Amino acid sequence: MACGNREKRVRCGTVEESNAREPDFIDQLPEECLVLIFRFLPLIRDRCSCAAVSKKWLHVQARMRRSDWRSEQDEACSPSKEISRCLDMEEANDTRLAAMAIGIPYQGVLTELAISASLPSLPFSSRGDQMTDYGLSIISQVCLNLRSLTLWNCTKVGNKGIASLANCCTSLEKFSLSNSPSITDDGLLLIAKGCPDLSSLILNSCWSIGNRSLDAFAKHSNKLKLFILERCPVVKDSAIISMLTNLQELRMLKIRSMEIRDAVLEAVGRHAKQVRTLYLEKVWGITEEGYHWIGFNENLQSLSLNCCIGLTDKSFRRTADRNMYLGLKKIAIKNCRSLTDDGLVELTRSAKSLKSITLEKLDRITSSGLVEALSNCSRTLKELSLLKCNLIQSDAHPLPRHFPLFKAVTLNQCHGVGDGFLVRMGWACKKVEEIRLVCMDSITDSGILGFLYQLGSRTNITKLDLSGCRLVTDRSLRAIAQRCQELEELDLSGCRISDQGVECLASEGPSWLQALSLAGCAEITDKSLEALQTLCVSLESLNVTRCPGISQEAISSFKEVCFFCDVRG
Structure with a gap:
């Protein structure tokens, strides 16, 4: 009996050894043969099952076009709904994109894709399988209707992947690129020429992007409406000016953490009349004369200035022979330490259509200056936000009698604003609907009661x-x-x-x-x-x-x- 078992074990071991020695003929087939076999798979679930066998089978199918499949069963039942996908951290790799390329055409039409890879410096990121040109090329070839693409921290994606995107996704409308050092002007030139419908362009921390690509966008992207430029040190003033003067549909411009000169803002004021919204944050190299040019754009509706070196009261001075800030409706000034009452008052005197004012961390603005500024736009003002503005003697100056359109007020950590200011707000703003008093240690029950009393027995809050x-x-x-x-x-x-x-x-x-x-x-x-x-x-x-x-x-x-x-x- 023992001998029989021993022989059985020997026979089993011999079979296993023989099976181990047998070559895997399927795996040794050339990719052309595998493609020929996969063409006859009738259903998407069969294709997904085959793709799960090995990475080789996955990538072979991912490179196949819809026209390569013999079966037409899926064509009639392919959903037409638009879908979006977001790949974060470890999901942002070629294998995941290949799997998506196989299955997503049968889930819907992918129109929006955001990919945010993990940085190599993160301790929890193994960075074994990353997104490269290969992954971007596969998804571009399959998702021809892609209209929005965001690439963040995709350090292995270069011009080859961008070229595939430009060739296949010609309907691209929104493109956001951040921290992608392998992508240069050569890649973005192809986007500018191959995607004529581009309406939104965001470039953040692109150290290899310079003037050539921006000049190409200025020449070819006639539908561009939004342009955001952040931390791109190779880009110079001439390229920004070229976009401002040539792109007649450009409505919003944001420049952050960049060195620019007065000539850029002169272009905004004199030539880029189409620009409606301007954001400047942490910019340097501009003088007070440069900021003065902004006011010449009578079509500008929204202006945000945050930590702008060189901004002073003279930047908002009025010109005797010309009206300034005629169309301005929204102003936000933050962390501009040189600005005083004089600058704020001059701005509100010029901007006669102001509807919203936001002031943050302006230490040199006093209560009298604020009240005078509010008086200048009392007939049009709808919103007021004061954040970390410690106004001195804020209770000593009365507000205008009436703000007919005023709807919302925000006071956040403004310790110099007390009960008296709040009561006067109730006296002047009878139609207010939204009140935000956040971390206001200077506000007591007396201020709240007086404010509500001034509004009347039935408020609109x-x-x-x-x-x-x-x-x-x-x-x-x-x-x-x-x-x-x-x-x-x-x-x-x-x-x-x-x-x-x-x-x-x-x-x-x-x-x-x-x-x-x-x-x-x-x-x-x-x-x-x-x-x-x-x-x-x-x-x-x-x-x-x-x-x-x-x-x-x-x-x-x-x-x-x-x-x-x-x-x-």
Whole structure:
């Protein structure tokens, strides 16, 4: 018996050894033969199953065109819906793109693709299989209707992959490229010539991109509407000016972390009348005279200046023989430390159509300067945002009598703005709908009560954010409940609110409150949740995180009653 088993084991081992020695004839077939075999696969699930056998079979199928397949069964049932895909980190590799190329034509028409690879310096990135020209070429050959492509940190993609993209995806409209050192002007020249419908171009940290490619876009991309240029040190002023003067459809220009000269802004003011939106952030090399040219563009509607070296009050001075900033409706100035009251007042005197003003970290703006600036545009202003602006003596200067169109105000960490300023805002802005007072330690119940009193017994407020206002208590909440019957969103995070205030809100407050945040309100307990059950018909979102007085049992009970409300706690 033992001998028989031994012989059986020997025979088995002999068979296994013989099988191991048998050559794999299928794997040894040339790719041309495999293509011929795969052509007769009738269904997509069969093709996907074969693609899962080995990387060789996967890549052979990925390189096949739709016209290579003999079966026509899938043509009739191929979905026509537009789809988008995003590949992040380890998913951004050639193998994943090859698999996508096989299956995605039968899921829909891929029109948007975003690929963000991981950087080699990240410790959790093995970087074994990366995206290269091969992967971009495969997906370009299959997804001929691709209209939007984003390539971030694809360091192995070069001009060869870009050439395939330009040849196959001629309908490309949006192209975003970031940190791709292997792509040079030669590659982008092909995009400029091969993609005539390009409307959006973003170049970020492209160290090998220079003037030649931008000159090509200026010549061929007649439909370009948006151009963003960031950290591209090889690009010089002449290429930017060429795009400004030649692209008559260009509507938005953003330049960030670049050295540019006055000539660029002169082109914006004198020649690029088609530009409606201009963003300048962390730029240097421009003088106050250069910034002055911006005002000559009477069609400019939105202007954002962030940390702009060289910007001074003289940059906004008015010219006797010419009106400035005629069409400007939105202005945002941030981290421009040289700007004072004089510059802000001059700007608002010129821009007579201003609807939105955003000021952030402007240490030299005073309360009197702000009030005078607001007076200049009181008839058109709709939104005001002050972020980290510590205005001095903000309560000493009255606001204009009436802001007929004013809808929204944001005060964020403006410790120099107190109750008096808030009360005057209520006195002047009767139609305000959105109030955001974030981390305003200088605002107390007196300011909130005075503000609401000035608005009248029935206000139009729909959104009220008092998060981080530590001196706001139940007194304010009772007034809010009684006077803000149109309120839809209320944020009281970090306020000194107790159960009594919440009960008043639930019983007397707005009937259609949709979102309420009580995060960090340490004085509320389970009683608050019991009271809020009366709002279960309208309440869609409730945040009670960091509330030690609220138990998980109370939260569970609330969810049972308000089962469609998203509760965080």
